[in-house]
Amino acid sequence: MIRLDSLSKQFGKTVVLDGIDLTIEKGEIVVIIGPSGTGKSTLLRCINFLEQPTAGTMTVGDLTVDVNHASRAEILSMRRRTAFVFQNYALFANKTALQNIAERLLVVDKWPKEKAYKRAREILQQIGLADKADAYPAAMSGGQQQRVGIGRAMATGAEVILFDEPTSSLDPEWVEEVLGLMKQLASERQTMMVVTHEMSFARDVADRVIFIDGGRIVEQGPPGEIFYNPKDPRTKDFLKKIL
Ligand code: ADP
Ligand code: MG
Numbered sequence: 001m002i003r004l005d006s007l008s009k010q011f012g013k014t015v016v017l018d019g020i021d022l023t024i025e026k027g028e029i030v031v032i033i034g035p036s037g038t039g040k041s042t043l044l045r046c047i048n049f050l051e052q053p054t055a056g057t058m059t060v061g062d063l064t065v066d067v068n069h070a071s072r073a074e075i076l077s078m079r080r081r082t083a084f085v086f087q088n089y090a091l092f093a094n095k096t097a098l099q100n101i102a103e104r105l106l107v108v109d110k111w112p113k114e115k116a117y118k119r120a121r122e123i124l125q126q127i128g129l130a131d132k133a134d135a136y137p138a139a140m141s142g143g144q145q146q147r148v149g150i151g152r153a154m155a156t157g158a159e160v161i162l163f164d165e166p167t168s169s170l171d172p173e174w175v176e177e178v179l180g181l182m183k184q185l186a187s188e189r190q191t192m193m194v195v196t197h198e199m200s201f202a203r204d205v206a207d208r209v210i211f212i213d214g215g216r217i218v219e220q221g222p223p224g225e226i227f228y229n230p231k232d233p234r235t236k237d238f239l240k241k242i243l
Pocket of ligand 2: 165
């Protein structure tokens, strides 16, 4: 579903992603962990072309691009294959829950209005917020806003959903409802890449945990292996701090 070959990203002279090789299968749930400032967000943002990668090739579904020679149309097509869930929800403050979910369908995917709103209503049902269709973000809890953020990603039918610390901005009381929705998606085998510090989510849901440090994949494997039998001293050191 996703394949990265030597994906690199520099900001000026700073190397943030240092040749990432990674293959993710359809339906796989991958959790990415690692110290702060180590390139986790940049990796997700490069996959979505929110950042322009510096070098490498990238495949999503049946499209492969050399990141330096991708046409505008190819970049757009890559972007439409993935959907992003942001730490701070990134909802439009002046749009209702329904409009937030319909927005990309209308603007990016050019769906007719009626079809987009029908789809958005179905999604609101699925995320348990049918009664919030006309609510603005300010009138919703953090947990509800993030569920709308996830609903927006679901609505697109993207092949892969990229989650960047989706529960880090939430008050503790809302974390479980958001993780619950993510677990629901995982049980439907939606392909997901999730940067999170929620180790219980990683343990219960991930097929694979990837530990990143210094812009490189240091170690990866099933959660049981990474959490209880890490091989690399950097992984051990990181886990000691967070578990
Ligand atoms: P993580 O998500 O693992 O905490 P990030 O991917 O956000 O790490 O950042 C990795 C490094 O890249 C950091 O040193 C950060 O300062 C740098 N960085 C991220 N975005 C930018 C940017 N737009 N311009 C310059 N440096 C950036
Ligand atoms: Mg980050």
